[in-house]
Amino acid sequence: MNKFLRKLNKNKIFLIMLAPAVVYALLFSYLPMAGIVLAFKKYTYAGGIFGSAWNGLKNFEFFFRSGKALLVSKNTVLYNLAFIILNTLTQMTVAILLVELNGKYFKKIAQSLMFLPYFISWVIVSVIAFNMLSNDFGFVNSFLVSMGFEKISFYNNGKYWPVILSIFNVWKSVGYGSVLYLAAIMGIDTEVYDAAAIDGANVFQRIFRVTIPQMAPTMVILLLLSIGGIFRGNFDMFYNLVGNNGILHPATDVIDTFTFRALITNNDFGMSAAVGLFQSVLCFVTVLVANKLVNNYDPDYSLF
């Protein structure tokens, strides 16, 4: 006990500095977590969160009996993996290459332009996509026809969509994401570079020996954060780009769009809480494993 008090005293200042954030998290995150019990309840307005009757595991039934649980979970994870890998590679490359340039204006302008897609909402992206890919008047098809090729019916063929969705995802997040890596590079001590220069390393060696290793902590944290959401699909993106076009669903349906379609007419609080909980638990397990692996490699890089 005494030991604990001494420890408490030693960390007093730190605890005081943490206090506002802890209070915030308790009030706005932990307290509302009580809502998780809805996953096991037959919610009614009169009963509310605690007063409604227990419903066992019935709220989970529709999802697991659908025969689609495996497919949509698999789609969710694979899409997220593809997005994580492609995004990380593109964003890091952009940041590293931009930093190496001397021209101030090119750097600034290129960065600003890359940020533009972030502001274009998925609803509008879907309009742009339709203008590109439509069978009747899309300019991709007009181009193909003018080059003497056959039209491609993108909206009636699921096999193109993993590529299409990945491209749009990379496009939308390249500016936003590369800023994080730029900031990481900017935090590298110049002296490390000077030392490399004295060693006679060429630019490519310098990038691989200094820049990338120095960016690693940021990269690992961002990876872990993405892995923490690996069972959650980007609803806005999938819903707007694919929508109710069922022909594409085998290739594009993720957990979130599936649940949305299933519950849109009867808006069942319990069932949506159940699917949410399922996703949370899987994410939790995945991130625990990933974090453990990182921790074994270097504790400084891990989330907790």
Next chain:
Amino acid sequence: MNDQTRTGGISNGLDAKVLHAISYVFNGAIALVCLIPFVMVVSASFSSEDAISKTGFGLLPKDFSLEAYSTVFAEPMIIVRAYAVTVLLTLCGTLIALFLQTMTAYVLSRKDFAWRNGFSFFFYFTTLFNGGLVPYYLLMTQYLHLKNNYLALLLPLLFSVYNLLIMKSYIMAIPDSLIYAAKIDGCGEMRTLFSVVFPMLKPALATVGLFIALAYWNDWYSAMLYISNDKMYPLQYFLYNKVNNIEAYKKILESHAGSGVAAAINMPTQTLKMALTVVVTGPIILLYPLVQKYYVQGITIGAVKG
């Protein structure tokens, strides 16, 4: 500091020239791909609704028209007020949130803080599990009574665990020796944070600050839930409401067999959406170069040490 910070001043060899060429081509291509759709959005916003629906988008406005903008700015006073609310909210929110998140991240990054992993987990856990909208809404309206209160717009975005952990990773890149040196000089933790850590963190603060500002700037959801007084609407919510009302109304007309519902109003929807994007994007685009200078020139630890 100058632009050669990152290259150590030796970038004149063939290797550097090759790299520059790659960089210009690669980044130039990506920037172009990002620009074109935006140009299409801008030109669509200056087109007539009719032309857009007939022939789709182009790089230049079709049948030039200001219809969409005149719909957006139909009530200029409301827009001005909404802008003011959003700007103030973004300003306050960003400063408070940035301070809160950096202070927390600093503590979690300190290796001599005994419970840093425990607390990191405590915060991270909240990103995995949440209780849904109902309990949160009850908390905000029935217990905190924040309906039609600006705090309802400020609080939800005040603390982001993602930003916290990203900030933590940036702080951990600062050599421990610097912090211990400050301690030996007799600095308290707060003093160390302000006089040693903050100056070193400029690019990180700019980045996370930008993200927080964007989150406040783009947030319409909190306003939808908690603000019903139209004098208090922030910009995004005002515009969101405007466009989506017309859209949703047309959808209901379509699904609703009864002719009792008044016939559709003839208002621009596509071009209005585009104009809205331009209106909300503009100011942030102007602000961005201010933030950018921290990405173009970094900091030198040696300089801080000296």
Next chain:
Amino acid sequence: MKRALSLLVALAMFAMTLSACAGNQSSPTTQPAAPAATEKPESAPADSGNSGNSETADPVVLKMYLLGEKSKDFDAVYDKINEIMKAKINATVEASFLSWAEHDTKYSLLFSGNEDFDLIFTAATWGHYETTVALGGFYPLSFDFIKQYAPDIYEVVPPVAWDQAEIGGSIYMVPQYNNEFTNDAYAVRGDLMEKYGYSTISGFDQLTEFFSKLAAGESGVSPRGNIQGGMIYEYFQKEGYSTLPGTPKEFFLYKSMDVSDTSINYLLEWDKFEEYCYLMKDFYEQGFWSKDSLASMDQRQDGLLRGTSATMAWNLGSCKTYATEANLAHPDWNVTLVDIIPDIPKQVSSYINNGMAINANSKNKERAMMALNLFYTDKEIHDLAFYGIEGVHWKAIGDDAYSTTDRTGDYGISANCNWAWNNMNINRDEYIENPTPADIKFQEILDSWNGNIRGEHPLDGFSFDKASVTNELALIDSLVAQYYTPLLSGMVDDVPKAIAELKKQVENAGIQKVHDEFKAQVAAHIAAQS
């Protein structure tokens, strides 16, 4: 350091000021101030029949939620309504709107967030009726309660409407009373009809024959543009079937043209379904609708208005609206209205497409019902709520028509979510001085439909309680887009294989259990009727 601290202090103070002014600003909405009540405190026990009741002794403010947008003069009009309400039932109404964009989220939050209110607009399916009933949000209305507090409504609303509103043995909404038709009409390009030698189109086969000629002869204009779900409703009409109320999609049908046939048909075992699918596949391949159909974000009218579709199918009123709009922009198109299946009697659509419900937590249920009674049947209040202030927003033409004025737009005709108390006994028609050909055709078709309403089928008033099959329905809903819509639209390679796959999927989802539940509830419904 110092600068940063002082900045923080300044910020904190700013935040406090913000919240302080916010607190002040919010007071008008959080405290139900009743201006009407303070203006005329003594006018309550004046002349009306209800005034002697102890029920109306205390003045109350009824909070009412409507959907949509508040029009410019809404408050002025409701001030007038409140004057009358105050005098008649010692109550005033304070209306708030949930906008079209946000009602999906906020409707249920009103109930789960324990908001204090009395009346709320509702409608089957899109207006959250079934969902809110299932979660216990509405107050059940017994006939005793209705007769006591809304006797005039009880007189007006037909029994079949109450039947439709009944879920699990109770009624939770006051349905509208207005004969609208479920049948769709077509708006068709007159110039193209003429080009291919049609002066009129009467019948499904003639329509599709016209479509074939169009698809073969025209480029850039397709017969139907972008449509999802093929021509299933036209097909049902032609065969004399209707979907059973409460059915998931179109899976359960009844033969609405045969009053004596109360059997339920399961779509996938219905003998005409395969024929339909082959027909649609043929139509799709001929190019009746675009290959983009399933992905398109077009609304129904878009293709017709922009000239890429030769027709549009919708209810008669919308056909007129858009035919007129298209003709205005392109007089040479000469868009006309067509009743594609004129020889079949027309079906009146469900009365629960609009309605009003009382919050289960309302503290003034009786007075809310009395207020509803006035909205529904008091000519003066009804006129105000529908058309605005006479002489300002509209002009009376006799007792049953109105004409517009230059200020009509400030309140709008039937634009303020007043559809819940649609009452065709006292609703007014628009008086048009110079009718267009589309107006004339509209009136002609409407008159012929009104003269040819089919007899009431015992299943018209059926309503389905889905409490015991929510899991199954959720599953079926999730499958529709992938296995069902493409089939309906003829967009599958192999019809029998696609039907078999759909069947397998919905059976796995539990359609049999839903089917059995429908059978049981329909049997109970029929038994209760006889």
